Each structure stands twice: as C-alpha cells, then as structure tokens.
Amino acid sequence: MSAMVELRGVHKSFGPLHVLRGVDLDVPRGQVLVVLGPSGSGKSTLLRTINHLEKVDRGSVRVDGRLLGYRQVGERLHELPEREVLRQRTQIGFVFQSFNLFPHLTVRQNLMEAPLSAQRRPRAEVEPLAERLLARVGLADKADAYPRTLSGGQQQRVAIARALALEPKLLLFDEPTSALDPELVGEVLDVIKGLARAGTTMIVVTHEIGFAREVADAVAFMDAGRVVELGPPAQILDAPAHERTRAFLAKVL
C-alpha cells in the first residue's frame, strides 16, 4: 500500500525567494511525522502545499495515492477546477498556530460549518458528530460559547475538533502550541497524542522536542527549504548526523 503522503521534488518560490528547494517526503499510513527546523526554513509553506493552500512550482504532492490539485496528462500537470480542489481539501484537516476559529460563530457552529456546507452532510448526522468531537477534546460544555470566551488552549482544542469534523485521512498541524501560554501547552498536546494513539496520520510542525520524542514515528529536520535529515526520533534527536541539526537542537533543548 502506498504512503498516505508522498512529496516528490517539491519546489516553491515567492517571487525571488526560493522557499522549498526540492522536498521529498513520505508519511506512511497511521504514522506521525514531526517536522523541526528554524524559523523561515519553509515548514509552514511545506504544510500549505500539502493541502494546496499554496500551489507548488515544480514536483508533486500525493495524498492517499492521488495527486493533489492537479491531474496528470502525459508529462504535464493540469490544475484541477476549484470545486475538485475543495473536495480534496475536505480529506485533510489543518490546524493553525493562531487557531483561526470563526469568531462570530459559536463553537458548535464552527464545528458544523464544513461538514454541512463543504461535505453537504445532513444536519441530523452532523449535530451528534459535533457533540462527540467536543467531548473528545474535553469541551462538551462549551458548545454554545463564542471562541473569544475560551482560553487559548481551549480554542486550539476546538480548532482540532473542527478539523476532525471533516473526518479527514490526514491531519496537518502548524505549530499548534506556539501561540499558547506555557501552562496551556500540555492540554493541546494531550489531545494530539490521543489522536496519534488512535492511528491518525499526522504531520506536526512543532518545537516541542519532548512531544516529538514521545509521539513521532519519524522526525524530519528542515533547513533552508530542504529536508536535511529524516529518521526515527531517537536517531535525529540524540545522534543527529548533520551539523545544522545539532546546532538547532542545541538552541531549542
């Protein structure tokens, strides 16, 4: 069976800035990949190409064996119509550093929006799903609250529940705890650990080394738009082969 995520030679530039310089990456089904790397190394851009929030300039992104955002005709990739891209995105959950909950909607409405309007599932089915997911992230009593009334940790747990509401094959986390007060980091990481135990395929960009050691099946270290090294957590975190990885770990540990 193919990997859940397959990146081959992915390049991406913003004007003159060459941000991704040929990234190859495989994430097998049910595994957790943690991506480490200094600020500006292209981690967010990498995640954003995986759900086609950012178009790649060269190379290919496959999720569950299917090309993302494009259709291959011979040696060319043709961009898919937006409707198709949106359908593909509903199979990939994305959790942002700054939560990005919809502030004018209640927690319940935040959760129900995408299943109702992107997946066109019946309300009778989506409502209990929202309740279940809120219970799963420990916020069953906050369904009717507005996001502003919640703590950062609670907001991020709602954002995770919102991503799960699409019942995605793959979850992407972009520094999910970086905007949180230190005492709130644990509750969010606990939710992510629970998902990992349940066998969800995930890519998590984070600076939490302890979390990487405990949860990751593989750790990738990125620098200057490339994956510098990739391997099991013990190898990358305790015996890095590259000087740049060592320098980075010395700073964050």
Next chain:
Amino acid sequence: MTLPEVEAPARQEARRPLEVVTARHPLRWLAAAGVLVVLAMAASALITNPAWEWEVVGQYLFAPSVVRSVLLTLELTALGIGLGFALGTVLALMRLSPNRLLSSVAFGYVWLFRSVPLILQLLFWYNLALLYPRLSVGVPFGPEFFDFGTMDLVGPLTAAVLGLALHQAAYAAEIVRGGLLSVDAGQREAAAALGLPPGRRLLRIILPQAMRTIVPNAGNEIIGLVKGTSVVYIMALPELFYQVQVIYNRNGRVMALLLVAALWYLALTTVLSIAQHYVERHYGKGRA
C-alpha cells in the same frame, strides 16, 4: 542575620477597610452650568420668537403633501442605498479580484463616479435623451434585440434613482472593500482549508466579520443620503426639500416650512441611528 522590623500599620486601618473619597471637579461643574445657560438661551430664542411660526409648523408637519414627499425621500434613499451597496459590493469584489481587467474597471468606476459632483451626474442622467434619443439592447456594434425611446425609459424618477445609486456605489465599493480587507487573512485561510465553497466563504465567514467595519460607515452613508436626496429637487421631483419650497413659494412662510423639513430630517436620521445601533450589536456577536 535579622531583617529590620517593618513598622506595623496603624491598628485602625488593619481592622477597617479604607474609605475612598472621590475627588471634586469644580471646573467641570462650572462648564456644565455654562452649557445649561446657552441651551436655555437657544430654547427661548426658538420658542419665544414668533417669526418661527410654530403654529404654521404644526399645520404643515403632517400635511398630506409633506408626508407624501417624506415617503418619496425615503424611497429615493432606500433605492439609492440598496442598489448602491449591491453594485458597490460587486465593485469591491472586482477590485480585489486577481484578474487585472476586473480590478482596473472597478478602480476606474470608483475614480469616475467619485470625482464628478452628484448634481452633475444627476443632470447627465436627466438629460440622457439628448445624447441617446433611443436605447437598445443587443450585441455591441452588432444586431439589436430591443429598442426603447430614452424618454419613456428614463423619466425623472428613474434618472434620480440611477444617479443616486451609481454615485453611491462608488462610495459603497470603498466601504465594502475596506471591510473585506479588515478581516484577518487567517479567516480566509481557515475557510479555504476546510474546503468551504467560495460563495459560502464570502457570505458565511468573511462578510459577517467585514460588517463590523462596514455598518458604521454605511450608517454614515445612509444618513448622508437621506439629506443628500434633497439635491434631486433640481429635477423637480417632489421629495421633502422640493415640496417645502413649493409650499413656501406659495404662502411665503419660509422659516416655518424650512423648520418642517428640518424636523422630518431629524426624525428620519434619529430612527436610522437607532436602527444602526441594533445592527451593530447584531454583527458584534462573539466579540467583547
């Protein structure tokens, strides 16, 4: 080593919480008294001077012709704002489109219709028949499907609504664009990442949040237009301002009738301001 003994607070303070005495503001009181005197003088000037002719004001305030003119003023405002903001929203979306032609056309529209005084625009529409005696619908430079006499199609009322709405659209476009830009980019991203269709993203996620900046500005525009409709008097449309002129030209009670108009404008804007308060509260949901 011993620390120096800290002096114990006075016994009384320890037992009873301290009382707070508010500071006095004698100058504030003086200013308030001064304002009161000026207000009283203004009231007396309005009430006691017989030149205002309050009984004439009372007589005309609810006269059928005046009430009808108020309804026309409201109709012009509603159509001007409704059509203006509908077109303005389309222009704002065009302006923000990545397509260069669409955004340039929107930019050009706003430039043109904001630059030419409203009164000139109204006269252009009013006199459209001079430029194009007949209007037709068809392929540009090609065959025509429908054909109308301009005079039949664009009467004074249509010309007025057209003029007000097209002018308003230029301002509305900027207000709506500002509102859309005020919404955090993360909201657009989250909506896109969840796979929401573009129309839904706009109507359910972006616009309701943009409304927080749009509504106060739109409120200004509506109130501006209630009074601004008075310029259509040049087209002899019997809206409020034209109507009171007609009446005072007949009976010579200039001040009283201007006061009638002023009172109506006051009433209309008051109602609108109250409505604005509730609309703002609605779109403020979920915010502190």
